Amino acid sequence: MFKRAKIILPLAILIGLFFIPCHLRAQTEMGVGLEEMGAVAGLAATPLPVILGRIVKVIISVSGLALALIIIYAGVLWMRSGGEAEKINRAKKMMIAALIGLAIIIFSYAITSFILGALEQALGLSGGGGEGPGGPxxxxxxxxxxxxxxxxxxxxxxxxxxxxxxxxxxxxxxxxxxxxxxxxxxxxxxxxxxxxxxxxxxxxxxxxxxxxxxxxxxxxxxxxxxxxxxxxxxxxxxxxxxxxxxxxxxxxxxxxxxxxxxxxxxxxxxxxTGATVDTVPPTVIAKSPEGENVPIYTEIETNFSEPIDASTVVGEDNRLIEANISVSKLSGKNGEIVSTLSKEFWRVEINNDGFKLTPEGNNLLEPFTWYRVSVKNIEDLCQNKMAAELNWEFKTNDLGKPCQQESDCESKCCLTGSCHREADCLCNGLYDGNKNSCENDSLCCWGTTVCYGQGASECQGFCQNFGQDKCGIGNTCC
Missing domain, CATH: 2.60.40.1220 (Immunoglobulin-like)
Structure with a gap:
């Protein structure tokens, strides 16, 4: 009898401990459900089938705990049977019935979890419905x-x-x-x-x-x-x-x-909400484009230290507010303003920390021209205005300019209807992706384009021997 007790009692305790996490989980889920029910908006936003499904999961979890306790009780009865066959049989029957019920409960819990998970995913209330490592x-x-x-x-x-x-x-x-x-x-x-x-x-x-x-x-x-x-x-x-x-x-x-x-x-x-107001003005933390080799079809982006008020960027006509943002053609580097591009030139898009200007339709900047971007009076969502005007300049090349023949491009390279770098034409026309020919001539072609040293491992070794005269304009190869 005591040998049986030594076996059955630890087994029953282990089964009981196994179901304690389920019980705790049930309490957690019940707490979440009560919190949702306590908020009127939350109750309205959670579909009834999902609420009922969560309640069923809690009931199943509690039932599983109850059956685990019955198994423990049957084990105690067996230990205290004193060897009497009737008491032992009663304990056995109770334990077998509880184990069968437990198996059914586990199976039911798995099915309910699967159905509820699929339902919540379909309704957008799971996975993406809350925050996690993947983001909002x-x-x-x-x-x-x-x-x-x-x-x-x-x-x-x-x-x-x-x-x-x-x-x-x-x-x-x-x-x-x-x-x-x-x-x-x-x-x-x-x-x-x-x-x-x-x-x-x-x-x-x-x-x-x-x-x-x-x-x-x-x-x-x-x-x-x-x-x-x-x-x-x-x-x-x-x-x-x-x-x-x-x-x-x-x-x-x-x-x-x-x-x-x-x-x-x-x-x-x-x-x-918190308990304070914001008095700190937004500041620009990133801007583009910059430098002297900007394609004539380019997007202008400005990123701030916090979200900005879109109504200080875009007017009621859904166009750029010219008093706050302007892109002007210059006479040269740090030169005088020759003309300012109209607000119709740009399409404006707001993002979570700034804005992006994209040329509308077929609009293009002029090739080999200096431009100045001016940004001022932009406010954050608490109406704090940026402290000072920001200006920066860039110079275009002729990449992106429409062409029909090589004479239309200063680089003498016209590919797929637009001007490219000389190195692009060398790669495309002369070497046709043959890396051996490229290596011999200190050029690196990947497919039918010049290698930029990003992900093309076969070309990266060749890039170390590049001369700038064979890489096109600027540091375009590596």
Whole structure:
């Protein structure tokens, strides 16, 4: 009898310990569910099938714990049977029944977890629905075409530090901050005007709608609050799926820090305020292009230390605000302004920390010309204006200039309808990707283009022997 006890009791204890993590997990999930139920917006944003599925998982976990306890109890009965056959048989039957039930519970838990996981993924509430190593979460992300209309990010001015990262736009939001959803396509302004009456809104948890106005600027909408947010409070941003882009697509997905919850009609993004306001102006931390070999078809990008107010970059006509940003042709390096490119020259796109200017249509800069970019009066989302004007210059080459024959290019190299470097033509026309010929002539061709020393291991050794006269303009080979 005692030998049996030595075997059965440790076995029962091990089985019980195995189910303690399940019980703890059940408590954690129940805590999360209660927290969601406690917030009105959170309850509305979590579909009923998902809530029911989570409740079923908790019930199954608790049932598994109960069966584990029954197995332990049966083991105790067996130990205390005193060798009586009737008591031993009773304990055996109880233990066998509990083990069968336990197997069924484990199987049921696995099926429920699989179904619930698939359901949450389909609804955008798992994986991408919260933050993780991969970055901010989102709703409605899976299986969509790249052209589908979606929110790429929602930015705020927020306090960074004490566990809050630069990308945590949903935490420690300054009381003065505007809220700026950024989309992948240009937004239909007329639809925003209609939705802003009741549907497009920000609400304080338990406090109703926040007063303010919504503006549209190309690929962003901006909530300009009427008063400061309240300190240490929770807010919800309601983005109706009825928001349209300029091609008529409705909103299909939302990706933002902290995740977007999804209902039948909304994407819901929550954020929490801190207790302070921001008084520090934005500063430029990166800009391009620079130097003297800039293609005549080029994009101008400026990145700031924090998100910026799109309405200080783009006007109501969805064009560049010329008083704040200009690109001017110069008489030479550090020269006088000859002319300033019109706002119609550029297409403007806002991103999470700056803006990008792209030539509209077939617009091109002039070849071998100096340009000056001026940026001033740009504000952050707390209306702090950059302290000083920023200017920088660059010079174009003729790469990207349309051509029909080599005489159209100063480099005498016309490939695929546009001007290229002389080295590109040497590689393309003379060597046809033959690395042995390239090595003999101190040129390095990879396929039908000049090697830049990035990833083409066969060419990297040859690059060490390059002479600048055979590499084209500047350091273009290695």
């Amino acid at each position: 979460g989102g709703g409605g992300q899976g299986g969509l075409p790249s052209t589908a209309f979606k929110v790429k990010e929602i930015v705020t001015s927020h306090d960074v530090g004490e566990g809050i990262r630069t990308q945590d736009y949903h935490k420690g939001v300054y009381l003065c901050s505007n809220v700026e959803p950024i989309f992948n396509n240009w937004v239909d302004a007329n639809q925003i005007s209609n939705l802003a009456v009741n549907d497009l809104k920000i609400e304080k948890e338990g406090g109703g709608m926040v007063a303010g106005n919504w503006l549209v600027r190309n690929n962003v909408i901006i909530f300009k609050q009427g008063n400061l947010f309240e300190a240490d409070s929770n807010y919800s941003t309601y983005l109706p799926k009825a928001i349209l882009d300029q091609s008529g697509q409705d909103l299909k997905a939302c990706k933002a820090a902290g995740g977007c919850l999804e209902t039948d009609t909304y994407f819901l993004w929550k954020f929490t």
